[in-house]
Amino acid sequence: MRRWLAALVGATTSLVLVSLLVPLALLVRSVAESEAVDAATGAAETVAVAAGSVDEEALRLTVEQVSASTGDPVTVFLGDGRTLGAPADRSPAVDLAARGRSVSALAPGGQVILMAVHGAPGGTAVVRVFLSDAALTRGVRETWTVLLILGVSLVALGILVADRLARAIVRPTTALARVSHRLAAGDLAARATPEGPPEVRAAGLALNHLAGRITDLLAEERENAADVSHRLRTPLTGLRLEAECLADPDEAARIEARVDELERAVTAVINGVRRRSRERAECDAAAVVADRVRFWSVLAEDQDRSVLLDLIPGPLTVAVSTEDLADCVDALLGNIFAHTPEGTAFSVRLSRTDGAVLLTVSDAGPGFGAAGPPRRGESGAGSTGLGLDIARRVAASSGGSLALGRSAMGGAEVRVNLGTA
Template sequence: MRRWLAALVAATTSLVLVSLLVPLALLVRSVAHSEAVASATRAAESVAVAVGAVDEETLRLTAEQAGASSGHPVTVFLADGRVLGAVAARTRAVDLAARGRSLTAAVPGGREILVAVQGAPGGTAVVRAFLGDDDLDRGVHRTWLALLVLGVALVGVGILVADRLARAVVRPTTALAQVSHRLAKGDLTARAAPQGPPEVRTAGLALNHLAGRISDLLAEEREMVADVSHRLRTPLTGLRLEAESLTDPGEAARMEARVDALERAVTAVINDVRRRSRERASCDAVAVVRDRVEFWSVLAEDQSRTFALDLAPGPLPVAVPAEDLADCVDALLGNVFAHTPDGTSFRVRLASGPGGAVTLTVSDAGPGFGPGDPPRRGESGAGSTGLGLDIARRVAEDSGGSLAVGRSDLGGAEVRLLLGSGPVLGIS
């Protein structure tokens, strides 16, 4: 935009200056010609006054002095054919002037200014002042050059002023665009500083109002999610207590399994809503993974499971909120504990990847996924709803990464998550 405004001002200024300076240049040339002719005419008239009033020697000296002082050679043609002053050929214009008519005639190399002097001894005398072409244009080219420099300087000043004005408009507009990009990335604390022209300031205030309204709506949504979570978990707890109170152990086990599946589904739904309502955040993957593995280590010890924890030197920032990453690790480890026999070993590895990405790998020595694709969300496979893998997949994709499953070198299943990198500062 700045370049466009500068080009527009340059074109407009150039047109105005051309329309002004070209006539001015022609006027300068006309004035210079008029002054040169007037100077030569004065020199010739000053000598014409002396014709007939002084002797020939004095008249010759007067012509020479007039030519030297004015810079224009002066010649006197007497009626008897004698020539006094500067040497010059008698032209047809001189013969015409000898008839008693003063005139100006163009000759090779310049102009002749001829003044007829009637009443001179022997007839009409003619005083000639020669005006060369250089005398006609003396100072014109220097004036034109000055006008050209002035025009270029004015165009430059116009472009500079236009650039300053464009910056005053472009800077606030660019700042508004940056704030809108930050809002689009989830930074709801971004606000525009109203500045620039009134229209841009109005747009900035409107953007700030919109950002504030979005923050209010998200706060209301978070409150609603918290209320929904409370309302759903309370009847689930009652249902679990009812299932535990059944006298038939087999029926009680089946009811508890169904309640567990329902609770996992409700938890997944609540976590999904919370993830959408939270502002985008980041966390240190090393700290979160270490904390969750320590949490599960107690159960692993009770079930005689050996495990290995391989963490890269931290911190490793990832574009995932700490709570979401913790839910993801819990889901993956929960699958290991739920679908492998007691005593099955497992391994958790966290390593840095290309471009700042982070790879989280959970492997076990269990039976693996078996033939076919791994369980999908809502599909039952070996008693699994597939929710754990679905939670992990969505966490990875929300960060800009991906999820892959396969067979581990321990002989069982392996889940590998590629998590997008987060900002170094502001890790939560």
């Protein structure tokens, strides 16, 4: 923007200066020519006075003095055909002046001033003063140079002033952009300092108001989530009491364990929502994945599913929290149990690749099919697409990515690339 404003002011200033300085330069040249002609006319009059009142020797001396003082060649054509002063050809213009008319005419390399002198000895004499082109434009180049320097200086000054004005606008605008990027990154404490022109200050105040409003809305949502947690604990407590009343101790213990898992999941969700900002967390991926596969292996054994767990020796520190990575693994393994028949084998592999940690979950089920995996919020074959979306968000939060494909076992394969801490 600063360059654009500087270019605009430079172009505008240049056009104004050209429209002013070009006529002024032409006027300077015209004035210089007029002054040169006036000076030559004055010199010719001085010689004409001498030609009509003094003898030939005094006239010769006068011609030499005038020519020396003005720097212009002076010639006197006497009535008897002789010449005094600078040698010059007798042109038709001289013959015209000899008839009693004082004229000026163009000559090669300049201009001549011809003045008739009546009453001179021997008849009408003609005084000729030659003005060269250099004499006609004496001082013009110097004046033009000064005008050019003045014009360039004014353009540079205009560009400098425009740059300062643009800077006064661009600096607060850039500061507003930085604050908006900080807000977008989750720094809700970022605020703009209103400065600059009134419009930019108004934009800064509006951005601060928007940030405050977002903070208030998030705080309200966190409190609503806290209320949800209290509402959920009552039915969970009732469910735990019902499980304790079961006659089969093993069945009661298993249901109580599931209730505990559900309560921990609800608590983790509530705590995640209530966090003011999601800080950069770390965890040992090998330990988390091994723990979650161990949990799901109990259900896999009941459904006659073979489980292949391939973990490289840890620790493998990744840039996600333990709860988030556990949710990711649970979502992927839960999809296998929900969308593949009992007895379908699956595998979980954890490896290191290109400075990242790769979590690969494969199964021998039917795969994603021709329609591909469901998108978030779309139902299809009993799926809402939330499981894959959870894994995708966990990968993105660590600086990684998620990829889908077909496994070597014939079913679906999900590759979660997790960024290292």
